[in-house]
Each structure stands twice: as C-alpha cells, then as structure tokens.
Amino acid sequence: MFRIFLAVLIPYALVLSVLLWRKRPVRHGTKPVSRGWGNRLRVLVIGATGATGRQLVQQALEQGHQVTAFVRDPAKLNMAHANLRIARGDVLDYASVESAMRGQSAVLSALGHKRFFYPNRIQSDGMRNILQAMNTCDVPRLVCETALGIGNSVGRLGLPHTFLILPLLLAFYMWDKLRQEQLIIASDRDWVIVRPGVLTNGEARGSYRHGPKVGSYLWPVKIARADVADFMLKQLTDDAYVGAAPGLGY
Numbered sequence: 001m002f003r004i005f006l007a008v009l010i011p012y013a014l015v016l017s018v019l020l021w022r023k024r025p026v027r028h029g030t031k032p033v034s035r036g037w038g039n040r041l042r043v044l045v046i047g048a049t050g051a052t053g054r055q056l057v058q059q060a061l062e063q064g065h066q067v068t069a070f071v072r073d074p075a076k077l078n079m080a081h082a083n084l085r086i087a088r089g090d091v092l093d094y095a096s097v098e099s100a101m102r103g104q105s106a107v108l109s110a111l112g113h114k115r116f117f118y119p120n121r122i123q124s125d126g127m128r129n130i131l132q133a134m135n136t137c138d139v140p141r142l143v144c145e146t147a148l149g150i151g152n153s154v155g156r157l158g159l160p161h162t163f164l165i166l167p168l169l170l171a172f173y174m175w176d177k178l179r180q181e182q183l184i185i186a187s188d189r190d191w192v193i194v195r196p197g198v199l200t201n202g203e204a205r206g207s208y209r210h211g212p213k214v215g216s217y218l219w220p221v222k223i224a225r226a227d228v229a230d231f232m233l234k235q236l237t238d239d240a241y242v243g244a245a246p247g248l249g250y
C-alpha cells in the first residue's frame with residue numbers, strides 16, 4: 001500500500017514542481033527606481049492582522065513611517081498609535097483597496113489565507129486589485145511576501161515540502177501564489193518579491209541570509225516573521241532587489 005502511495009506521490013510531486021517552475025523574474029518598465037523620498041513614508045500594509053502583517057505595522061511605526069493597516073476586521077488588530085490609520089476593506093473588493101491606496105508612497109503585502117483545499121484566486125485576484133489601485137493612485141513601490149518553492153526557487157523549501165507538504169496540502173495555494181507573482185512581475189511598478197522559508201514566530205535575530213541562493217533542496221530553512229518584516233521594510237528604500245525575488249532564511 002505504502003509503495004503504491006509513493007509510486008503515485010513522487011511523480012505527482014515532480015509534475016507539480018515542473019508546473020510551479022518559472023525563469024528568474026525580470027522587471028519590466030524603464031522608470032528610474034530611486035525615489036529619493038527619505039526615510040519617512042506613507043505605507044499601506046495589506047494583511048495587517050496576520051502574523052507577518054502585525055510585525056510590519058509595529059516595526060514600520062517604530063521606524064517613524066505613517067502606516068495604513070488594511071484589515072477586514074479592525075477589532076482584530078488591537079493596536080493604537082498616532083501614526084496608525086486603519087482602513088477597513090477586503091482585497092477582493094476593488095473600491096476598498098483603491099480608497100486605502102490614495103496618498104500612499106508604497107505597499108507592503110503579507111496577504112495569506114488558510115483555504116488550502118480547494119482552487120481559489122484569493123491571492124492573485126487580490127494582487128490584481130492592489131496593482132490596479134497602485135496604478136490608479138500612482139503608488140510606485142510594492143514589496144510582497146510570497147514563499148520559497150515557486151518560480152525559480154522550486155525545490156528550495158527542502159525535500160519534505162517538495163514531496164509531501166506542497167503536493168498533499170498546498171498545491172492549490174502555491175499555484176495561486178505563482179499566479180500572484182506573475183501579475184507582479186508583469187506590472188510596471190517598482191516591485192520586490194520576498195520569498196521566505198518556513199515562518200516562525202520567534203524573536204528577530206536581525207541577521208539572516210537573503211538572495212537567489214537561499215533555501216535548501218534537502219531541509220527547510222526557517223525565518224522569523226519579525227526578520228521577514230525587517231527585510232521587507234528595508235526594501236522600501238533600498239533599490240538592490242527591485243525587480244527581483246530574493247529568498248530569505250537563516
């Protein structure tokens with residue numbers, strides 16, 4: 001029985017890996033990326049009630065940014081600060097996204113969900129709305145958290161994820177994440193796709209690896225959400241990864 005399971009699972013996992021594979025992303029558009037906008041920005045955080053999103057909001061406020069937290073349920077955020085504004089909305093509702101987008105300098109997205117087991121387009125349709133609103137409101141920069149294991153990082157979440165977790169639990173989710181990445185790559189915004197390894201709620205270490213070679217084909221690399229937020233915030237003013245999709249892990 002176990003052999004039959006493996007005989008089905010392994011080819012399926014390999015086919016899924018091929019389907020999730022894409023060439024290294026390349027940025028479109030010719031606008032200069034350096035905005036020279038200093039260190040105090042107006043930042044829209046999508047997914048602000050999530051585990052990474054809360055870190056983004058908290059650290060952005062600590063750094064002196066003006067933050068708009070885009071949330072479905074304001075009661076869930078439970079944070080107050082003079083520089084924090086809450087915008088109630090849903091990424092699938094374009095009007096609410098555009099309304100929150102007005103006047104922003106940049107967008108940080110830590111959008112995610114738990115509807116793993118049926119096909120859906122929450123991440124990609126949400127990102128389509130975000131990109132359209134960025135265009136309409138002339139917001140130039142997007143930093144979006146996705147994940148290792150798709151595009152040119154296929155396999156880099158390690159063997160257990162490549163052969164078990166992705167095929168058995170996350171196939172639909174990662175497929176939509178890939179679609180989300182493709183929309184970002186095709187856009188003319190100054191985008192950075194951030195692909196962390198397995199997320200933890202540990203303390204920030206302040207030191208982590210980033211770049212196209214992060215991740216292991218054998219074992220999962222981990223990274224605390226606090227450090228993901230630290231890296232994402234740095235991408236607001238650092239142009240080194242604009243138009244790229246660095247991995248992130250210890």
Ligand SMILES: NC(=O)c1ccc[n+]([C@@H]2O[C@H](COP(=O)([O-])OP(=O)(O)OC[C@H]3O[C@@H](n4cnc5c(N)ncnc54)[C@H](OP(=O)(O)O)[C@@H]3O)[C@@H](O)[C@H]2O)c1
Nearest residue numbers: 047048049050051052072090091111112146147197198199
């Ligand atoms: N878990 C891992 O090990 C891992 C590894 C690599 C990458 N990632 C990726 O990293 C990202 C962040 O993960 P996380 O675990 O920190 O996030 P999370 O806790 O799952 O939070 C997701 C956020 O997205 C929001 N959201 C969902 N649907 C929405 C909608 N329709 N409109 C507006 N907001 C919506 C949620 O709002 P509500 O609070 O209202 O639900 C929540 O704030 C995800 O994309 C995830 O796939 C995860």
